[in-house]
Amino acid sequence: MTRRRLSLSLFCALFFFSGGAGLAYQMAWSRMFATGLxxxxxxxxxxxxxxxxxxxxxxxxxxxxxSRSRRPACWYGWLEILIGLWGLLSTALxxxxxxxxxxxxxxxxxxxxxxxxAFAIPFLTLLPATAAMGATLPAVxxxxxxxxxxxxxxxxxxxxxxxxxxxxxxxxxxxxxxSPNRDGRNGVRTAERAxxxxxxxxxx
Numbered sequence: 277m278t279r280r281r282l283s284l285s286l287f288c289a290l291f292f293f294s295g296g297a298g299l300a301y302q303m304a305w306s307r308m309f310a311t312g313l314x315x316x317x318x319x320x321x322x323x324x325x326x327x328x329x330x331x332x333x334x335x336x337x338x339x340x341x342x343s344r345s346r347r348p349a350c351w352y353g354w355l356e357i358l359i360g361l362w363g364l365l366s367t368a369l370x371x372x373x374x375x376x377x378x379x380x381x382x383x384x385x386x387x388x389x390x391x392x393x394a395f396a397i398p399f400l401t402l403l404p405a406t407a408a409m410g411a412t413l414p415a416v417x418x419x420x421x422x423x424x425x426x427x428x429x430x431x432x433x434x435x436x437x438x439x440x441x442x443x444x445x446x447x448x449x450x451x452x453x454x455s456p457n458r459d460g461r462n463g464v465r466t467a468e469r470a471x472x473x474x475x476x477x478x479x480x
Contacts, residue, residue, distance in 0.1 A: 284423045287416055288436045294356065295440025298409060301363055302327060305370070309398050312374025314381075318394045326399040330406025338411040348418035355408045355415060362405035373401045413437070 302323055310319040342348055377397045381390055416433055424432075 280423050284420060287420050288433065291412075291416055291433050292436045292440040294412065295437035295442075297359075297440075298327075298437075299441040301359075301405070305366065305398070305402065308366075308370045309374065311371075312377040312397070313394050318391070319398075322395050322398040323402075325395050326402045327406050327409070329399055330403050331410030333403070334407030334410030335414055336410075337407065339414045342411065342414045342418050345418065348415050352412060352415040352419060355412050358408045359405050359412075362402075362408070366402065366405070369401055373397050 305326075306316065306319045306323045309322060310316040313319045313322065342351055345351055377393055380393045380397075385393075413433065420433060
């Protein structure tokens with residue numbers, strides 16, 4: 277195997293496992309934010325919004341800089357390091373963000389206010405990591421393009437990343453409403469009335 281093909285295989289493998297790691301982050305952060313948002317359903321929706329929005333911002337903001345860089349592989353490495361460090365830091369940040377969400381949502385919020393806070397808090401908390409995730413695609417594309425005939429590699433890289441994120445997920449328990457205590461720790465109760473009531477009352 278030539279050095280070029282070896283490098284191509286290495287970066288495709290890295291991007292494959294990067295997709296799996298992204299899925300793991302998404303699942304973990306969804307469960308952690310369920311504490312502050314009161315239910316797993318809005319947490320999952322908010323994390324998907326945070327991922328899609330943050331990745332779009334990262335890819336758009338850094339694409340020009342990465343296309344001019346002479347060391348895109350270093351950029352890719354530092355972006356992955358930033359994602360990992362922010363993932364570690366999130367274990368301390370998310371409980372604080374959950375407490376802020378509880379205060380901002382209040383006891384009887386309108387549906388619009390509740391969903392606005394539910395989407396804004398995770399988006400801002402995770403933005404450095406999700407933006408870095410989005411920037412990894414143009415970074416690795418800049419590395420791999422010279423190794424591929426015609427320089428067309430975005431589709432293959434995206435497929436590898438998506439395949440890594442599509443591995444089977446273990447069965448999860450039924451979503452529960454989470455009632456955080458005053459210190460931010462969660463006490464779980466099997467009811468699904470809170471979010472349904474708050475989000476539907478504006479429609480009645």
